[in-house]
Amino acid sequence: MKIVREAIAGTLESNDVFVRVSPADKGLNIQVQSIVLGQFGAQIEQAARQTAQMLGVQNAVLSLDDRGAIDCTIRARVETALLRGAEVQA
Amino acid sequence: MSKLFPSLEDALRHCGLRDGMTLSFHHHLRNGDGVLNIALAEAARLGIRDLTLQASSLFDVHAPLIDHIKSGVVTGIETNYMSSGIGRAISRGVLKKPVRFRSHGGRADAIDSGRVQIDIAVIAAPAADCMGNANGLHGPAACGSLGYAMPDALHAKHVIVVTDHIVPYPLMPASIEEITVDCVVQVPSIGDPKGIVSGTTQITRDPVALAISRMAAQVIQHSGLLKEGFSFQTGAGGASLAVTQYLRPLMRQLQITGSFGLGGITGYLVDMLQEGYFRTLMDVQCFDLKAVESIRDNPLHQQISATRYASPSAKSTAVNSLDVVVLGATEIDTHFNVNVHTDSNGQIMGGSGGHSDTAAGAKLSMIVAPLFRARLPIVVDQVLCNSTPGHTVDVLVTQRGIAVNPLRADLNQALRDARLPVYPIEELKQMAQRITGTPHTARPRGRVVAEVEYRDGSLLDTIRAVD
């Protein structure tokens, strides 16, 4: 799946994550800001990466501003943002 | 004769202020306090160095303290609580000597017993007369009780009363009596009333906090303690205060009258006093204007000193007669040790206050907290700082379940009989982690920036610097 436009999903409310995706040339660039970065930074990045891979997104910039979202929320928000930014609307 | 001095400088000179002394302050003006800043600025201007600050609590309004530390005016801090703005600087190592944390009762005992020596107590007084009789009941910065200043006034070598509201002699009633006071200084303002007390403390509307407090009230209901003469203390925050809202109908239903409400007093407890739910209030600190009005006008609402509140060496104290205390936590471990000093990264943002005192004294000490906050489970394997030892904590109440300390088999059985959702504390930890995932915990490894002294004077834990 190819990211062709900038897109956002999620909110900055507690327990949510705000995700921004934009097109990129080579590879997945994932940036994570989080209030629980020390405790969950690696898991947040992994959730975002797996979601992108599952959708077959190879090139994108993903930036996450996390307010303590659990894994399934991160996956849902990343998926929504990627699909919104992709060629085909789902 | 008059003890009125034209300026704080004159009063400090009169009391012999010099390098290396210990100055004490109370925190009844909370985040509106102006006096600590004025006094330290004065000491700095006079070129004084190497002071030890003996403060019952420190708030973010005291941020100028950081500069006095950097410039060497203050080289030691002993306190019972420190809000996050000051705590951040301490956690980053701004002060060379470790901060000494105590509990409210522990501090009172340390002062009463002479373990802590105060050279000059600088007492902010909302109202005072020219001889130094002082109280918190009148004036623009009225704060109610002056309970935490009482041991300082009794035992400091010198006492300066600082007020912005001088009344004709004799001020009545006197929380601080003239017999202990050397000097009285009038200043334009001792603090900002907006930071001192709010109008009335509102009960939280957060539905999760309410779910926790509803469950907490059920625990109290089935603890066997909710009967005639019931006594109770709760904090002013979140789920703690909301417990009171659910206790009220239970007390009405059982037709019981409580003997006393204790501690930091809020308008909500004042309402319950006025409506006959409690016979009396024992007040070491007022949290809102309604409490201030009540302590001024209602003889059944009385001020008590920090010593009478919680000193471990007194022949008896109010906490020893306390049935139930409801307390908060940033973390609790599987041995029921509680952290209220640091956040989950180990950065200082609080302190015992009366936490460990009431936990030790009350028949039922209850921690109320969400099962996880943001994404962080409340139950951990080992707390980053042991503020209150687990053997004094009876029960943890979260929105998804209750854990009873194994030392309290009786309580465990009573709550199970009442069909409340009781789990081993390990199970609550796992329940949270099934939702949040397993957090990676990194314990700070820097040098020791604070020591936590238990109420009996022993060293309970140390807090290390965070990068």
Add this chain to the structure above:
Amino acid sequence: MMRSMLFVPGNSAGMLLNADVHGADGLILDLEDAVAPGEKDAARRLVQGAVQTLGFPGATLIIRINPLGTPYVEEDIARMVPLKPHLLMPTKVASAEDVTAISTLVAQAEQKTGLPQNTVGLIPLLETAQGIEHALEIARSDPRVKALFLGAEDLSSDLQAVRSKEGAEIAYARGRIVMAARAAGIDVYDTPFTDVNDDDGLQQDAALARALGFTGKAAISPRHVAGINAAFTPSPGEISYAREVLAVIEEGERLGKGAVSLRGKMIDKPIVDRARKVLQTAVLLGLERGAL
């Protein structure tokens, strides 16, 4: 059996996370009015993740979907059915044909997911004049229909009536929907009370709903759940009276008496049926031991 059904906005991560701690017997995860048109895609995925991760095991799980005729309804059904909610709540249901159309989509989704037919039930939301007038045919339209639910806000607007706390404007609709549901032998749920700060008003409204025959009532705020549960829970007095009634009846049967009375009042069949119902509810709620 649900006393209370709590609405939870489908696009709120925080509220979903703690949806099941407020004591509601049922949860309505909402993809309709609580979600802005541009966020329907986001809400579906959030609800999906929340149900798969949290499961909400103690509650009856209901998902409210967008009405027929919107561009969302097919996707809603296709994505929500695999989550195996107990009930889907179709909105603005006006006729038996509406139910049939929804039921067909649900059946397709069940088949595609490999679920047995009729895994997912329906609780149609009747919130238009047409829907109320067709309540009985809707109730009887499909075996999936397990209950009816009254929505007074949209209904009042459709009626050009003024919505009030006392609810005179919905008196007919309440009577009609209870009548239809009971005639079809299914449950029926009352519209939520909308003032979150009026606890007394809530109590009165919930007590009225129970007296009118509703099975339970929806809540738009967690603050209302405890009050609704209390209103729909048999009181200790009701339970002990029901026990007495059944004891007297047994005694009468044992002695071969034709008619029995309790405290000077004839105990006839309706009274016995009501007593059985009260005890059944009490057992379901764990207030009474015994078999159903």
